[in-house]
Every structure is written in structure tokens, then in C-alpha cells.
Amino acid sequence: MVFHSVERLITFESFExxxxxxxxxxxxxxxxxxxxxxKTMPTEQHGIVVTRFLVRLYPHLERINPDVRLGPEIRVRTPGDIHNARQPDISYFADTTRPLSDRGVVERMPDLAIEVKSPTDTYQELRERADYYLANGTRMVIIADPAERRFTVLTPGAVRILNEADVFEGGDVLPGFQMRVSEVFP
Structure with a gap:
């Protein structure tokens, strides 16, 4: 006789x-x-990288739309996906017409997700996160690696590696935004 173990997957309702x-x-x-x-507690370096991203992005986005939707650690999920609720290090939502979420989760993926690689993260884990975001509607993912001082920028169908001397351009997700990669790394 053969027995198969059945793993019980946690649903979003149980997670809440x-x-x-x-x-x-x-x-x-x-x-x-x-x-x-x-999630592991962020290191000082991780917090500084997140803050430097936010400080550079917010003024640019606020000039485009004063109701900018940009923040750290916003829980997001795709409606209908009962087995996932993610928290990118930084999320940006271009659509400001939807009601602002005041508790729980935003029921959509961000247009931009930024993940900062911590010492305990593997690149494979972060790439899997990025692939999940992109498969569910995110238009751009940036993996910022402080140890290597580089960005991996992923968009549907494309991957670019930018080193610290390179200039990151926001494309159609962040129109008109530019910064040198080195600006976010301590």
C-alpha cells in the first residue's frame, strides 16, 4: 500500500x-x-538603500502626480490568487484612481517592485520573486544588490544588469526618472 502525504496550503484568509x-x-x-x-529583519545597510531609493523616487513622482502611491513593505496580492501575499521592499502604483488601502493588502501588484538583496537572500530567491511579480502584472522589478553594487532590472521579456557607474532610466514605468546606480548604495 502506498501513502502520499498531502501538504495543506495556507490560504490568504487563513494568513490574515x-x-x-x-x-x-x-x-x-x-x-x-x-x-x-x-521576512528577516532588515540590516542597517538594507534600510539605508531603501530610504535612498524612496528619497530619490518620491519627489520625481510627486511632480507627476501629487497623490503618489509609493512606499516600503506594502502587502500586495493578485485577486484570485489565494496562496500568495507578498511584500516588496518598495512598491509604486501608477494608478491613483483606486481607493487607497487603509488596512490589510492592496489587491493588485505594483507597477514597480524593488527588492534589496540582504546577506541572507540568494539571487535565485529574488529572481523567483521578480518572476512572480512580472507574471502577475508588475511592469518593472529592480533587484538592488549592495554587496555587488549593481541593479538587475527586469521587465517583461528583458533583463538588464547595471553596475554602480551606470545610469538607471525609469522608462515608461517612471517617465523622465534617471539616477546613477551608485546613488542608493552607502
Whole structure:
């Protein structure tokens, strides 16, 4: 007789209940393919890179639209995907006509997702995240690697590697935005 173990995948509804537990309220979790995964606490370097991105992006985007939707650690999910709720390090949403989410999750992927590689992350993990975002509607993903001082910029059908001396251009996702890659790295 053969027995097969059946892995029970966590749904988004169960994940939300998990997050409401008092012991989980101040911790950082994601739901990835039906599994609850705790995000590591960011290092000082990670926080500085995120802040430098935000400080450069926000004024540019605010000039385009004062109701800019840009922020760190915003939980996102694709409607209908009951096994995923992700938290990119930075999310930008071009559409400001939808109601602003004041709790829980934004029911769509960001137009831009930025992930900053921490020492405990593997490039493969970050690439899988990027592929998930792109497959679900994100138009651009930037993987910023402080150790290598480079960006991997992914768009549907294209991957570009930019080193610290290169200039990143935002294309149609961030029209008119430019910065040297080195500007975000301490």
C-alpha cells in the first residue's frame, strides 16, 4: 500500500487570521505559494538603500502626480490568487484612481517592485520573486544588490544588469526618472 502525504496550503484568509494573532502583529510575514514565510529583519545597510531609493523616487513622482502611491513593505496580492501575499521592499502604483488601502493588502501588484538583496537572500530567491511579480502584472522589478553594487532590472521579456557607474532610466514605468546606480548604495 502506498501513502502520499498531502501538504495543506495556507490560504490568504487563513494568513490574515494568522497575522491578527497578538504574537504576530509586530512581525513581518509573507504568504508564498501557500506557505507562511517570516521576512528577516532588515540590516542597517538594507534600510539605508531603501530610504535612498524612496528619497530619490518620491519627489520625481510627486511632480507627476501629487497623490503618489509609493512606499516600503506594502502587502500586495493578485485577486484570485489565494496562496500568495507578498511584500516588496518598495512598491509604486501608477494608478491613483483606486481607493487607497487603509488596512490589510492592496489587491493588485505594483507597477514597480524593488527588492534589496540582504546577506541572507540568494539571487535565485529574488529572481523567483521578480518572476512572480512580472507574471502577475508588475511592469518593472529592480533587484538592488549592495554587496555587488549593481541593479538587475527586469521587465517583461528583458533583463538588464547595471553596475554602480551606470545610469538607471525609469522608462515608461517612471517617465523622465534617471539616477546613477551608485546613488542608493552607502
Amino acid at each position: 487570521n494568522f497575522l491578527e494573532q497578538p504574537e504576530n502583529r509586530d512581525r513581518r510575514y509573507e504568504l508564498i505559494h501557500g506557505e507562511i514565510v517570516e
